[in-house]
Each structure stands twice: as structure tokens, then as C-alpha cells.
Amino acid sequence: MSVSRHIVVIGAGITGLTTAHHLTAAACRVTVLEASDRLGGLLHTRHLHGYTVDVGAEAMHVGSPAVSSLLAEVGLAESVATARRGTSWLWTSRGRRPLPAGVTPAGPTKLLPVLKSRVMSPLGLLRAGLEPVLPRPALPAHHDVSVGDFVAGRFGREVAERLVDPLLGSLHAGDIKQLGLRSCAPSLVPAAESGRSLLRRRRPTAASPASPAPSPAVKRGPALMSFISWAAGLATVPEAIAQGLDVRLNSAAASLVRQGEGWTVHCVDGTWVEADAVVLAVPLAVARRLLAEHVDDSIFAGHSTASVATLVAAFPRTTLAAHGLGETNGLLIPSRHGSTLKAATFLSNKWDHFADAEHALVRMSVGRAGSEDVVTRADEAVADRALADLATFTGLRTTPEWVHVERWPHAMPQLTVGHTARLAALREALPAGLVVAGASYDGLGITSCLVSAAQAATQLAGR
Template structure:
């Protein structure tokens, strides 16, 4: 039968977004733009999730994520859409180092997540034995990667453990705070996974990737920050949601979900909110709890997702006190776990972000990060202890002996979902189970990547599918209503 039509002159359908991190806010922004009525429910007293600004010595700084990948368009486009386009800034310097083998060594160029196309770029980082082991790659037989493989395991088999331990591990650790020998290559470094699937030499595979990238001739900065901090993005998105008619409620934890004849009832500590659709933009453990009754299969899969915790130690020094140290205009350095130090990275914010330097010409602001997957014990230390171990490692790496004039310690407990081998298959199972529910979708760092652009893309996917389910669009739009629903679209909203 042909679909009949009617004029959508009733009130817009109501979507509740549970979770006020950047994914939830991006989903709300998208839904408001589709003409839907939107309510965001956030359990805590603040929006933004892992994006947060604060102050140290009176200087506004990021206390969470500090940059976003600009080669993906989603996050930069969102920032522009909410009025932050003129505040986007690339790093003032991207000259990073590795603190390894008792010295700060320049970060090699020409690699894909630490895997080189040309081994000669690793001469300062690896030992002679490590370089000799890389040369064996072209003599080794092909290794099948199957449906997935751990990044560290595969690269170690092809190029030796030293490449993994001194390059791949610190680079991946900076993104996931995870273990390279557990992290899925297919999920975390998909381009490298495709090169591995082509078989043969991994070095040659990386060279092919680099040639393809050069042919695309991508220009512009790889990363972007925002003047005043990436942590200003959630507030700007929230303002845009409100301006579009959306409602945002903080300090409103969701206690349960229940299907109704016409949609959903969402139970909060202040009452029940009724909705036609739901976007669930919360960590895996929260989603598992909320879906336990309505989707036991999805709940069980979500409950199996593991997280890493970390702490950021932000410090301000008198600029005169850091002269003569090995900072040298660098943006910071990474630390391989194999070297046995406590900090895993240091970012020299004053060098990296011009707006930080301009805000405090007499200060030098930096931050260290502590904590990896399976290393929770550091996070139980007192703030003063975390500052102390950071200063000891900084002294050993750079020669810094000064004491900071101000410090700020920020703990991100369960901050980063882990992507072990098989993660994408788990995500597919979650989405298959969730798709059996009417007008409910999930989004966030658990599913499509932990970076800000990936979270925004995940949010847009969820919002677009919900809008499709509910006939999103401005009130008064002519919409088609199928009188025979079978076969009109898949449950996943494709």
C-alpha cells in the first residue's frame, strides 16, 4: 500500500537525552535542529563530562580534554555552529618529545601511531638491537590478523617489542590510558589494521598508508584548541540547545526506564518524565543499569566494558624559575611505561597554547598525567603526593627544580573506556539489541571512538536515527505516515 500523508500540526515529538557530556549535548543540539522537543537530564551539577575548565594561579585552563582532532570535521564544525569559530586555535607548537632511555628524545616523524614506514627515523629512540629487529620485518612470512588483533601483539611480532614499548605504548596510552598489548587494532588504529590485512611487510604497509595520505593533500592543523579552553565547548552547545527551545536539567539523576504504549517513562528522583524517544549518552556502567529491565542483552554487554582512570596534575610556576630547563619550546613529552616512571605524559601548556601564554606572561603552566589501565593505586594518593611524584619526574626529565606557585589535581575515575580485541563486535551486539527497542539509541565514547570528534559523530548518528523514527522536522512539515509499516525501514533506523 502507498503511504498516506498528513500535516504534522501537532506538538513536536519529545526526546529525552540522558547525559550532559559532549555527546549528549551534541545529540540534543542535533535534535533541536530537527524540530524536536528536547530535554537533557544530567545527574551531576555540571555539564561537559570530561571537558572541563578551571583555574590555576588565576589562569583559566583545561582540566580535562584540551584539544580535538581537526582532520575530522565533526567537533570543529560543532564549535563553529555554536559561535566559537573565531576562538579556534591550533597549537602554537607541536614539537613533542619522548622521555625514554634516560633522556628527552625528539618524537620521530613519519609513523602511524608509532609504527614507522622508514626505520631510520627511530634512531634516537631505539637501541641498535631494536633497529636490527625491525629490519627482519621484510623477511618474515605474512601473518593473518583475522577479525581483530591487539596492536601491541601484532606490531611486536612484526617489528619487535622495543617499537611497541617505546613508541606505540606511550602514544596509545596518551589516547586510551590503556595497554597496547590489549587494545584492538581494528578499533583504535583502523588504518593500521587495513595495512595489516593487506599482508606482507608492515613497514611497506605503513609506507603505502603515508603515500595515500600524501595523495589526499590534507592541509591545515591536525589538532585544534579553543581560546579559553576546550572545556568552554559544552557551555556554548548548551546555550545553543536552550536557544533552540531545549530544556537542560542538571542534578537530575535517572533512576529507571520503562516502555509505555506511546513511548517511554523516565524515572528521576524528582518524578517521571514522559518521552517519545531517548538518547542514552552515559558511560557503559550507567547504560547497563538503565537498560537492565528493557534490554538484558545490551545491558550484559555494556556491563563488560572496562575503564581506565587517571589524574591530571596542573601546576603554575614563575616563568623565571623554569629558565635553563629542558623545555626548549616543546609542547611536552610522553613517557613509555617500560621506563618505570610514574607520570605518563607532560604538557607544557604555556608553550602549546598561545592563549595560556597571553593570559599569564609571568607564569609557566604545565600539567602531568598519572594513571593507566590497571594502575589505579596512584589515584588513591593524596593531592600533595601526586604533585610530589610529578615534580620528581619533571626534575629527572627536564632539570626543573622550582616549586609551583599553585597546583590543581583533577581525578577522572573511570574516565576512558577500554577498546580490547573484539570491541567493535561488542558494540555491534549492543546496537543490535538496542535497535529492538522503540526510539532509543546510544552514543558516546564507548561506541565509536574516545576523541571529541568521534563522540560528536556518535551523537549525530543517534540523533539522526531517533529523528527518523519520530518524523523529526519543523512543526507544520508535511510528513509521510506509512499505513503498512512492515518493510518500510530497518529497526536500526537505516
């Protein structure tokens, strides 16, 4: 009778738990070690003054089969809350403007909505419209370029600064002139390597794999909204995945020791676990420490992170409507404006489960690469700066009844130019039986983490 492989997964964030879920389905025996006292990593739901609010990731995007499949497998597909219709705004030198339709974190796919939005100047629009006819040098295979430089080269500087920076730059808390195209905007790589136009690209047909039919695993509203959550918060997801798994909280891994063809994971509390293989679903800085005896430290050169914070503020219920924000879901601020605030989400407008709440809840995101203010400043100072920026961009000067500040020190990996090559070198250097997975390696966002988890599980389950 064959004996199932025993795999240890270090880290009980969304990547680690999903990896364990897939490995268990493949008949492996899995132990998950988590250093903290909770599941979920950056999926963190808090109970604040009677409200259940996410202070890490705020929503899941349902456009990926990886998301739909996982939710169906763990029994969450029928209980999702879908984001309500609402306007997302961009801050410009002319004030607030609606985010144009067809604009993605990687740039515009349509020019007419951008024209109507008045986000860009006439010269900026003219330059963007020349993308199909201007020379488009092909990006050599295995070469990388920054997202900012690529987009500016194709569409002009204004598209990069006014559209891509507040979307992709805010998501990564980074500088788009430093973030790598291959790691942060992989959907653009085929066009970059072929030199084809992004505005003239052929629209996928109904039968094309690029536009799959909506998955029945996730209920959609009539408008096919993109973002979902749960009334009990995103912590619902890691809690559901963890059901039936052997997850050990407060079990920080201290070292990895080679044991024959397998590994022994020694924990800080003096316990240890033997395994056939180990998945490091942890930030790269943690992996670097655990791999110190097994991988040359120089392979980690070039890695950096950004510190961020999430703030939740409770205003009197009628405040948003009184300031013309009653239909507003979100606000994005380009980095060139120099504000502490980079984005705001009006939770009471966006989600049904906050619609009848006593307060109007506003979530604010602060922190960018190159500044540690959100870590070093006191909570009151961080809140005062964010609220002052919110007042500047929305006119909302009402004093909130309470503010919560949630800090995330060094939580956002900066996947800068050359990251994919550095990652390939790291994976090539890993001893047999060790695998890395998660946002530090395969990209930010829940979808990227789920794909990374599936790849790690496939790699180990097949051995």
C-alpha cells in the same frame, strides 16, 4: 500537521550535546538531562589562581571534518587558538629524544625520522624496516587482536613499546597488549585484514578522500597545526552547542520505563520526562544501571575502566627556559619505565594565551589501567609522585608555587580486544527507541565522540 518526535538525551557531555544539536537541526524536540551541575563531561575548564585551565581534555584535533563542521555550525571557527610550534619529547633509556615525524598512535609511517631520532636500537630499527618483506598474515574478518600484538608482529617489539605505548597507551590510560585493534586503532584494520604493508601503502593523491583539502571552517596558521583550543578553555565548545537547547542540569536519570511505543525517563528528584526515544550518552556503567530491566546483564561482561588524574603546576616564569625546556610542548613516558607520570604538557609554551603569564604552567597526566592510586592517595601524595617523576625526566626540581589535582575516577573506558563484537551485541539487544553513544562505545577522543553523536542522531531522526 505532523508532530515532531521528542527525544531525551541522557548526558550533557560533548557526545550528548552534539547529538541533541543534530536532532534539533532535524526538527526533533530534544530534552537533555545531566546528572551534574555543569556541561561538558570530560571537557572541564577550571579557574585556578587567576588562570583558565582545562583539567580534562586538553585540546581538539582539527583533522576531522566532524570537528570543522561542528565548529562552523556553532560559531566557534573564527575564535580558535592554535597550538604553537614546539618539540614533543619521548623518554627513552638514553634520555629525552624528539618524537619522530610521521609517528602516530598506531605506529610509524616513515622510518627515516625514526632512525634520526635515536629512539630505537639498531636491531629494533632493522626489525621495523623488514615490515614490507616479512610475512604478514591477514586478520580474519570479525576477529580482533590487541594493538600491541599487531604492531609488534608488524614492526617488532621496540616500536610497540617505545612509540605506540607512550602515544596510544597514554591516550587510553591502558595496556596496548589489551586494547583492541578494531576499537582503538581502526585506521590499521584495512591493512590488517588485507595483509598489505603499512610502510609501502600508497600515498593518497590530492583528489583522494583520504586527504581532503583543509576546511575553511577553521583558521590555520602557516604550519597547518593540528591542535586547537580557546582562551576561555574547551568548555567554550559545550557552552556554544548548548545554546538554544533544553538542558536540565542536576537531573540524574534513575530509571527507564517502557510506555507504549515510547519511554518515560524517571529522575532521581522525582520528576519524569516522556519521550519517543532515548539516547544514553553516558559511561557504560551508568547505561548498565539504567538498562538493568531491559537488557540481560551478562552482555556487559568484559567492561573495565581506568582512573586518571590531571595535575596543573605553576612554576616561576623563567623556570622552563632555565632547564632547557623553553621550546618544549610535551613529554611522553612509556609505561615500561614504571613512573606515575605518563605525560606532561608545557602549557606556557604550547598556547599563546599563556605565553605572557606570570607563571610557567605545566600540566601532568597520571594514572593507568590496573592501578587506583590516583583515587586512593591524598592530593599531596599524588602531586609529590608526579613532580618527582617530572624532575627525573626533565631535571625540573624547582618547587611549584601551587599544584591543582583533578581526579577522574573510572573515567577512561578500556576498549579491550573484542570490544567491537561486545558493542554490536549490546546494540542488537537494545529495545526499540534506545540508543547508546559516546566514548565507552565508539572510541576515546573528541572526534570519536562527535562521530558517535552524528550516528546516533541519524539513527533516530530517520525513524
